[in-house]
Amino acid sequence: MICQECNQRPATLHFTNYSNGEKSELHLCEQCAQEKGELFMMNNGPAFSINSLLAGLLNMEPAFEQKKETFKMDQVSQCPQCSMTFPQFVKIGRFGCATCYDAFREQLTPIVRRLQSGNETHNGKIPKRIGGDLHLRKTLDHLKQILKHQISEEEFEQAAGTRDQIRELERKLSASQEGGE
Amino acid sequence: MSLEKFINQAVSSWMSDDGPDSDIILSSRIRFARNLDEFNFPTLFTNGEAEAVIGTIMERASQTSAAGFGQLELIKMAEIPPLKKRVLVEKHLISPNLAENSVHGAVLLSGNEKISIMINEEDHIRIQCLFPGFQLTEALKAANEIDDWLEGYVNYAFDEKFGYLTSCPTNAGTGLRASVMMHLPGLVLTQQMNRIVPAINQLGLVVRGIYGEGSEALGNIFQISNQITLGKSEVDIVDDLQSVVRQIIFQERSAREALAQTSNIQLEDRVFRSYGTLAYSRVIETKEAARCLSDLRLGIDMGYIKNISKSILNELMILTQPGFLQSYAGGPLKPNERDIRRAALIRERLKMETKDELGG
Numbered sequence: 001m002i003c004q005e006c007n008q009r010p011a012t013l014h015f016t017n018y019s020n021g022e023k024s025e026l027h028l029c030e031q032c033a034q035e036k037g038e039l040f041m042m043n044n045g046p047a048f049s050i051n052s053l054l055a056g057l058l059n060m061e062p063a064f065e066q067k068k069e070t071f072k073m074d075q076v077s078q079c080p081q082c083s084m085t086f087p088q089f090v091k092i093g094r095f096g097c098a099t100c101y102d103a104f105r106e107q108l109t110p111i112v113r114r115l116q117s118g119n120e121t122h123n124g125k126i127p128k129r130i131g132g133d134l135h136l137r138k139t140l141d142h143l144k145q146i147l148k149h150q151i152s153e154e155e156f157e158q159a160a161g162t163r164d165q166i167r168e169l170e171r172k173l174s175a176s177q178e179g180g181e
Numbered sequence: 182m183s184l185e186k187f188i189n190q191a192v193s194s195w196m197s198d199d200g201p202d203s204d205i206i207l208s209s210r211i212r213f214a215r216n217l218d219e220f221n222f223p224t225l226f227t228n229g230e231a232e233a234v235i236g237t238i239m240e241r242a243s244q245t246s247a248a249g250f251g252q253l254e255l256i257k258m259a260e261i262p263p264l265k266k267r268v269l270v271e272k273h274l275i276s277p278n279l280a281e282n283s284v285h286g287a288v289l290l291s292g293n294e295k296i297s298i299m300i301n302e303e304d305h306i307r308i309q310c311l312f313p314g315f316q317l318t319e320a321l322k323a324a325n326e327i328d329d330w331l332e333g334y335v336n337y338a339f340d341e342k343f344g345y346l347t348s349c350p351t352n353a354g355t356g357l358r359a360s361v362m363m364h365l366p367g368l369v370l371t372q373q374m375n376r377i378v379p380a381i382n383q384l385g386l387v388v389r390g391i392y393g394e395g396s397e398a399l400g401n402i403f404q405i406s407n408q409i410t411l412g413k414s415e416v417d418i419v420d421d422l423q424s425v426v427r428q429i430i431f432q433e434r435s436a437r438e439a440l441a442q443t444s445n446i447q448l449e450d451r452v453f454r455s456y457g458t459l460a461y462s463r464v465i466e467t468k469e470a471a472r473c474l475s476d477l478r479l480g481i482d483m484g485y486i487k488n489i490s491k492s493i494l495n496e497l498m499i500l501t502q503p504g505f506l507q508s509y510a511g512g513p514l515k516p517n518e519r520d521i522r523r524a525a526l527i528r529e530r531l532k533m534e535t536k537d538e539l540g541g
Contacts, residue, residue: 081221082221082222082225084225092224093349094222094224094303094348094349095222095224095346095348095349095350096221096222096224096225096348097220097221097222097225098216098218098222098338098340098346101340101343101346101353102340108343108350111350112343112350112353112411115350115351116353116354116409116410116411116412117385117408117409117412118412119354119409119411119412119413120342120411120412121342121411121412122340122341122342122343122344122345122353122354122355122411122412123354123411123412123413123414124344124354124355124357124413124414124415124418125325125328125345125355125414125415126339127332127337127339127345128329128332128333129332129333129336134341
């Protein structure tokens with residue numbers, strides 16, 4: 001089929017429009033479709049948003065396809081707090097509450113990795129009050145890495161200092177855990 | 182009301198104040214997305230929960246004032262006319278989404294409008310700090326202070342692995358969106374933007390027009406922001422954006438130099454034609470106004486035009502938007518009436534500049 005617009009290139013995109021029960025068809029090549037693009041995007045009401053993009057991306061999630069088949073059998077994929085189901089999340093691209101992250105943790109991890117270019121673990125700010133001893137644990141992990149590096153570089157004097165810092169932190173951590181119990 | 186008085190009331194400090202590299206960077210913005218642990222996200226929450234979210238934040242705001250930012254004023258979306266909402270959107274103080282869709286939306290604004298805290302948009306809380314010029318680090322510092330001040334009282338939804346939990350997982354982790362608004366006429370005129378935009382995208386950054394997602398690059402103004410919010414620290418995200426922005430600034434300056442050397446008279450001609458259009462036209466559309474204002478600002482930056490203040494682009498780009506024109510006119514205007522008003526407002530504003538010159 002030849003593009004209806006330029007009558008030269010082969011038509012690769014086919015649009016069908018129903019309005020008032022009447023059907024109209026349009027066959028375009030990619031180039032002409034792009035030129036007409038504004039028409040198609042803008043007339044379709046709700047703008048092309050990040051959420052619809054995201055919903056598209058989630059729909060391609062293979063893990064979800066499998067879930068869909070077994071969905072009627074077990075209702076596992078429902079958030080206990082807000083009752084949102086995983087298919088609902090996929091449709092609107094947004095969660096209902098904080099607990100959803102826990103309820104869908106397994107399905108979510110590969111999606112987050114894809115959205116955040118391979119990252120899956122938060123590495124930034126931690127809320128001071130509710131973060132609890134997470135601050136200490138993150139610092140501890142960081143210091144242990146430094147220690148490893150210093151030992152491999154044979155910087156033993158600095159390594160001794162780092163080791164003392166680690167011991168100090170570990171003492172604080174166990175104290176705070178005992179206090180919390 | 183006189184135009185001078187209207188402008189004084191309408192202009193926020195990010196539009197009129199000078200900042201570092203303000204010949205290219207109009208403004209720097211930091212946004213944090215946060216949610217309260219105890220309520221459902223705005224996706225699903227009940228009316229009662231929505232009110233409780235506003236109540237919780239207001240309680241915090243009434244107890245203490247945010248360190249160094251003065252009293253914050255609460256504006257509820259349900260209580261202001263559509264025109265006023267539109268003006269807040271045009272000033273970048275609230276999102277179009279909050280203005281149009283959020284029944285229970287509200288915003289807390291600081292006096293100088295550098296700080297705005299949107300309530301019940303896509304997330305319960307969106308902290309925004311908007312600074313003039315290239316000041317991402319300063320804006321991040323301010324946003325962190327506001328964040329700590331709120332966190333001292335409310336419980337945020339936070340997960341060890343996913344970080345700050347947001348209703349859309351594209352914001353989870355830091356909840357941070359850092360962006361700069363850049364005026365890039367040199368790169369557009371030398372037709373380099375088509376090459377630069379894909380390169381920027383490859384670095385995990387997003388390029389948009391002046392009013393965000395899906396908007397056009399009116400007046401050669403581009404918004405550049407980070408895409409990834411999880412896995413990197415806030416400082417790293419801002420540093421990465423800054424280093425790319427520095428390179429774009431360098432490229433824009435070289436493009437301007439090249440233009441001055443190779444087509445000086447053509448450029449000067451273009452600048453003065455646009456100046457003429459702005460100074461004398463009787464009917465002008467948003468697009469043409471934006472293009473001419475961009476030329477005029479380029480002319481000021483490159484020294485062709487000496488007696489006009491730099492802030493004219495920032496100011497008039499905002500003041501000639503439909504919402505502002507109508508609020509200056511005191512009521513709704515049809516599109517053709519707006520174009521007449523717009524032309525009149527620009528002429529009058531330019532007269533203020535030259536009058537100052539003659540008087541001084």
